[in-house]
Amino acid sequence: MDRTELREARMTPILLFGCDGQVGWQLQRSLSPLGAVTAVDRAQCDLADPAAIRAAIAAVKPRIIVNAAAYTAVDRAEGEPALAQAINATAPTVMAEAAKLLGSLLVHYSTDYVFDGSKATPYVESDPTCPLSVYGATKRDGEAAILAVGGRALIYRTSWVFGARGHNFVKTILRLAGEGRPLRIVDDQVGAPTPAALISDVTGQVLAASRRGTLIEDARLYHLTAADPVSWCGFAREILRLAAATPGFDGVPAPESVTAIATADYPTPARRPANSRLDCGRLERDFDLELPDWRPFLSRMLQLLSLKRANGY
Numbered sequence: 004m005d006r007t008e009l010r011e012a013r014m015t016p017i018l019l020f021g022c023d024g025q026v027g028w029q030l031q032r033s034l035s036p037l038g039a040v041t042a043v044d045r046a047q048c049d050l051a052d053p054a055a056i057r058a059a060i061a062a063v064k065p066r067i068i069v070n071a072a073a074y075t076a077v078d079r080a081e082g083e084p085a086l087a088q089a090i091n092a093t094a095p096t097v098m099a100e101a102a103k104l105l106g107s108l109l110v111h112y113s114t115d116y117v118f119d120g121s122k123a124t125p126y127v128e129s130d131p132t133c134p135l136s137v138y139g140a141t142k143r144d145g146e147a148a149i150l151a152v153g154g155r156a157l158i159y160r161t162s163w164v165f166g167a168r169g170h171n172f173v174k175t176i177l178r179l180a181g182e183g184r185p186l187r188i189v190d191d192q193v194g195a196p197t198p199a200a201l202i203s204d205v206t207g208q209v210l211a212a213s214r215r216g217t218l219i220e221d222a223r224l225y226h227l228t229a230a231d232p233v234s235w236c237g238f239a240r241e242i243l244r245l246a247a248a249t250p251g252f253d254g255v256p257a258p259e260s261v262t263a264i265a266t267a268d269y270p271t272p273a274r275r276p277a278n279s280r281l282d283c284g285r286l287e288r289d290f291d292l293e294l295p296d297w298r299p300f301l302s303r304m305l306q307l308l309s310l311k312r313a314n315g316y
């Protein structure tokens with residue numbers, strides 16, 4: 004063995020699915036101090052193919068499997084329930100079974116959309132799920148299957164993910180504003196915008212605090228979002244307010260130009276919860292964390308986008 008081979012033989016093998024998504028991209032960075040990360044994208048492993056998932060796991064024999072891949076097109080899922088189910092429910096089931104056989108830890112992500120939003124206060128992990136959409140139902144089936152397999156797992160429910168890389172609400176608002184479109188945004192759905200980088204960093208810190216997951220002996224569910232929930236309309240206004248304060252976004256419309264509307268005035272194929280707030284107290288207590296406000300992350304994202312524009316790459 005040469006030096007590189009020796010080093011790799013000592014390292015914890017980690018397999019990351021969905022490395023090109025918002026969270027997966029950030030996980031490549033956050034997982035790197037924890038072991039030897041094999042990162043696979045859709046081209047390397049199609050999650051609609053259980054045999055391909057098993058083959059990827061057999062090739063790496065990971066101590067930790069991290070699944071950041073998902074079918075996340077909420078409205079499109081209403082017309083493609085079988086494909087959404089295959090990726091969001093069957094694929095994590097296959098991963099959980101393979102992880103259990105290896106005695107390995109599975110890290111998986113789920114969503115606020117597993118709830119119907121009728122609760123008046125933030126949801127805790129033990130609240131009953133009741134998804135309103137196909138996406139929410141397939142994600143609920145995925146987390147339920149992992150818990151049923153009963154191996155070692157960490158499931159994080161998060162919400163309203165954004166980051167400089169990938170598709171998200173921040174990019175949508177900047178595009179619509181740039182096109183000079185009048186913005187009409189729902190004001191009666193409330194949740195916590197959550198930076199992809201925060202999700203990946205907390206994932207890495209929990210793994211570090213649990214000795215690379217070896218202290219996690221069962222399947223655990225945690226809520227993981229940034230602090231300070233807002234409505235989608237409030238989020239849109241904050242995007243414009245912070246953009247106006249970022250060099251390179253001259254001429255963005257004023258936050259007050261965003262019209263607050265009701266969900267009933269913005270019909271979509273999928274129904275979304277009115278209350279998406281997730282209580283993250285369990286995660287904060289178990290791992291001595293304080294989840295931060297999303298605004299500084301939004302500001303940093305806008306600075307990155309501005310730099311990219313200025314340099315033309």
Ligand SMILES: NC(=O)C1=CN([C@@H]2O[C@H](COP(=O)(O)OP(=O)(O)OC[C@H]3O[C@@H](n4cnc5c(N)ncnc54)[C@H](OP(=O)(O)O)[C@@H]3O)[C@@H](O)[C@H]2O)C=CC1
Pocket residue numbers: 021022023024025026027044045046048049050051070071072073074075090112113114115142160161162163164165169170
């Ligand atoms: N986005 C959000 O607002 C929220 C996300 N979550 C959850 O967090 C996790 C990460 O989400 P996020 O990073 O935002 O998602 P993204 O949509 O940014 O990324 C999902 C990734 O999954 C990949 N993928 C989709 N279908 C397949 C397939 N058949 N085979 C292999 N890979 C596939 C996508 O590849 P490709 O780019 O080729 O399509 C993409 O790289 C998911 O579990 C999601 O459900 C939870 C709450 C909110």
Ligand SMILES: Cc1cn([C@H]2C[C@H](O)[C@@H](COP(=O)(O)OP(=O)(O)O[C@H]3O[C@@H](C)C(=O)[C@@H](O)[C@H]3O)O2)c(=O)[nH]c1=O
Pocket residue numbers: 075076077078114115116161162163164171172175186187188189192235269271275
């Ligand atoms: C573009 C637009 C959206 N909206 C509303 C529709 C919807 O209620 C809300 C957000 O719209 P989006 O389609 O961007 O968001 P959506 O795809 O529903 O986002 C969700 O994605 C999945 C993956 C999750 O897991 C959730 O946590 C959540 O982040 O804003 C308006 O009111 N006006 C608009 O012009």
Ligand SMILES: [Mg+2]
Pocket residue numbers: 075076077078
């Ligand atoms: Mg969307």
